Amino acid sequence: MAGVSAAVLTGFAVVVAALLGLGAASAVAPRRIAALGSLGACGVGFVLALAYLLAGAAPATLAVPLGLPGSWMTLALDGLSGFFLLVLSAVGAAAAAAALEADADATAPFLPVLLGAMALTLLAGDAFALVLGLELTSLAAGALVLMRHNDSAALLHIGVALPGAACLIAALALLAGGAGGDFRFAAIRAHPPEGWPAVFVLVLALLGAGAKAGLVPLHGWLARLLVAAPMHVSALMSGAMTKVALYVLVRLLFDLSGPAQPGWWGAPLLVLGAAGAVLGALRANMADDIKAVLAGATVGSVGLIVIGLGLALAARGADLSTLAALALGGAMLTALAHGLFGSLLFLGAGAVHQGAGSRSLVRLGGLIHRMPVTTAAVLVGAASLAALPPSAGFAGQWMLFQAVLGGPRIDGFGLQTLVCVVAGLLALSAALSAAAAVRLLGVAFLGRPRSPRASAAEEAGQTMRTILIALAVASGLVGLFPGGVLSLAEPALRRLVSAGMADRAGLLAVAPQADLPGYSALGIALILALSAGLVVWLVRARAVPGHRFGPVWDGGFGPPPAWLPFGDPLTQYGGASFAQPLQRVLGAALLRARETVDMPSPGETRPARIAVAMEDPAERALFGPLAALRPRLVVLADRCWLPGIRRTLAVVFAVLVFLLTVVAIVEQF
């Protein structure tokens, strides 16, 4: 067993080195090899991860002669990193394959670097490797977007990622300080933090990993970055990068902080997760750009996963390890499911952009007739997003719901109330996601085309279609066999919450408790299929076969004039009109949505217009004070900045003294 683990770890180390080397090489070599090589590396990684998890996932470590002077960098592999490596390599393979289809431009070398950096983060066995991998990830992601000249999104990303990194480094420094300055995870694990340092670790980890995962209130950058990046990169970022950040959160809070932390640690995660789930799903309903819709859904899914993590922490603190395993298992299942269907939807959005020339709902419509395969694949992804049985999304959310329903077993009035409210918010987020999924499909793919370009849309190419179908099939399989996925997560669950799902999750059904009936995706699918067969048979028995076509009944509107070949565009519901009820009720309350109606006076020839303005409360609360701070900082900097070598020296000296002070304080712990 240990031999397998060591071999797999070595294999992964080679894969990471190959990916990073590929990035460097493809800067000079033909750029196509970047995508091809990444695809190969991800394929190898997928096989390695699967083999490792199936072989029982015995932990292994490997020292690499790199890193800080005087010490070797440690790589490590266990059930948790193995599971997330599986997610990463599956999503990465899809993204790399899609990169083959995309134009190989100057961003190509950064794709293998991004993949390698994420794999390095997951393989990290000490604080140095973790920070190195995570920062490389952020830089590669920023560079990918910066190269496309979307400076504001990239700068915002870097602007959030750097303070996030600072928080993570501080958290790791606190942990390492507790372990006598040893950066290796094994040493930190042996000396878990207690008391106030532990609370600081919680806060810093939430800030740091939350900023990188797009957890509310630090989610603004994620939405913009996902919209700005090329399609395969957004798929990778949405499907894998957010998951890597969540992995860091799990690693810090569940593993490195030790099992003895109190249950209230779950409360901030529950609050932030629920806020993210609702806010993300609501934003997905309000956006016009289909990638912005999917970005909102990504923020929402991060929120869902964090709810699961919070419940797992709370349950573990109350010694309810089976409940903790249920919650953590639900979070991991949701992570894998969203990795697959999130990247599927982003790639579908890319196919729409290429085939129909736009990503704006205002310009799309009727794509089902011109792009049937893409539509069918997106339909599968959207069903998952809407959490409809028997999709992968439903399986994950079912487990999260079950974990929430078990929440009141944790004592304490405050937590019980919180869990009840979170249950309602979880359902609200699910229903909002369903509305967003219907809106996305119904407006972009169904109905009449809203622009000539959309009416002449072209189906995606062979490669793209294959990727979409493969992702849809994989997503469907995860939905039908959630128990199989949970068996892959079993080693991680046993390691982190000292209970698994093996006694409750078989191939046929997943149950919240060992002796209770649960959810059987296969059974539901079977009943659904039998019902459909019965209905078809009942109807066929008496009906006249076939159908006729006639003009559309449009609520009494006359037939459209000849110069409007797709009918009057104004009589068709669009993205904004579909979202209006939600925008008026929830948008006004949560996103400060305001409608302004511009009504021309009689006789004027300009059309009446309705405009909606909204702003994210988190961005306002975060960036408002920062923006106000900027002029003051400029004045302060002006005052400090005087020409002359002495001033420059003084600044460097001050920084040095400050850093030394930090070191001295850390040494005290």
Added chain:
Amino acid sequence: MGGHHGAFSLDVAHLLGGAVLVLSFGLLYQRRLGGLINAYAAQSCVLAAAAAWQGWVQSAPALVVTGLIVLGGAGVAIPVALHRIAGRLQFDRAVVTQPGIFPVMAAGVALVLLAVLLAAPAAAQALPREDLALALAVVLLGQLMMIVRPAAPAQLVGFLSLLSGLILGIVGVPGMRLAVELAVAVLVLAGAAVAGVYLLRIRARFEEVDAGRLERLGGAAQ
């Protein structure tokens, strides 16, 4: 202290007390004065049933009498009087719902949870804490109603439902002495409040019955 102390009778008592609480939410939900008064009448009738049920459970005929008095006074007489006053004094028939209904309701739910939390420590003294929590919640919701609804009729109904909460608390505690007298006293207070509105004819002095306006006037006088 009689013998009908089954789990079922306790459950029914909770159900009736809970119905009084739900009707308190019903009061907050109303946007019309007529509906408000009718909801209050319904609340009083359920309150009467709760009192009578307690009388049967505790084998205290006096409580049954209390229930009858509540039914006649708060369930019939006061609503009828309120309807007549509303017609006579030509109050605005629409209740001003600012802040909106949902935030007020959410605040109401929070108050109920607070009441539950407050009543929880009483468990040690073997008091029926659920009843106490429900009664306290009704009182709190009545106060909430008086605070968030600016018009005087709505405030009056809020005050009356607050008194209903008091009665609910009084009849819910087994073996409480002077229960009937206390309940009747509270009812008399309610009647006095209604009569006060009518007799003082606030409307005759001010153009409209708007307590917010009264406050502003009071502020100007100082």
Added chain:
Amino acid sequence: MTTLLSLALLAVHLALLLTLAPVLAGIVRWTKSRLMGRVGAPVFQPWRDLQRLARKQPVLAENASWLFRGAPTIAFAATLAAAALVPGFALGMATAPLADLLAIAGLLALARCTLALAGLDTGTAVGGLGASREMSFAAFAEPAMLLVIFTLALLAGSTNLDAIAGALREGTAGPLFPLGLALLAMLAVAIAGNGRAPIDNRAALAETGMVHAALALAYSGRHLALIEATAALKLLLWLTLIAAIFLPFGTATPESGLLVWLLALPVWGLKLGGLAMALALFEAGVAGMRVFRVPELLGLAVLLGVLAAVLLAVWQGLA
């Protein structure tokens, strides 16, 4: 033997569902007409309508896609699958281990989303309006429903409907008051989900007031028959669900004696009839509601659900 019995139960249950659903819709319609002083169509009229429609060849809009053609079948199949999971006159059907309340809610959501997509497919204003309102109302109804499920799961220790119905039937459930709150919340959800007054009016003729009817406007022939049958089946499902949870007496189990088995069917019929009458009475008595007031009503249901769940959790914790 038990397997055979449970399969037979399921078959009888399904056959009853399919035949009773239009009749129940007819009963509600007839009672409502009588209450409003009209003669009312016979109780079996919905059945005749369905048969007449099913024989007709559908006329599709020119730009309708395969999704539009398949949607009625998928919606009906999802509703039927959900209905097959809800125990009617007897517990212990073959589908009992699958009868998870969350799965039932998910299947109903599947039917809802499918019909909403179909409403958007022809690109008409009315279809889009119906889809938008349907999904928006669901966004407020779902949290209320989940909180009801939460309350029931706290009472019975499981989200399996058969287990919940069994626990409530045995009377081992806890306090009545949270259950009453849950009932109120569930009634609001049921009214919204079935498009009944005051939220929706199925007989509406003006498009502006439509929700469910707007989604069916582009359908005809056997497709329309399926959609009408879906609506009737969904009403039956909800009434059965409410009866199974809140009127749990008189249901047979595999262990019951002969008398209970004999009485189970009539008792179920009586419950459904009573609920249908109550629904008609309620619908005849209330006025329609402005569309933008609906979230307020459903928000109230959500709050009642929160209250029910928290009170139950706290009181159970203290007991």
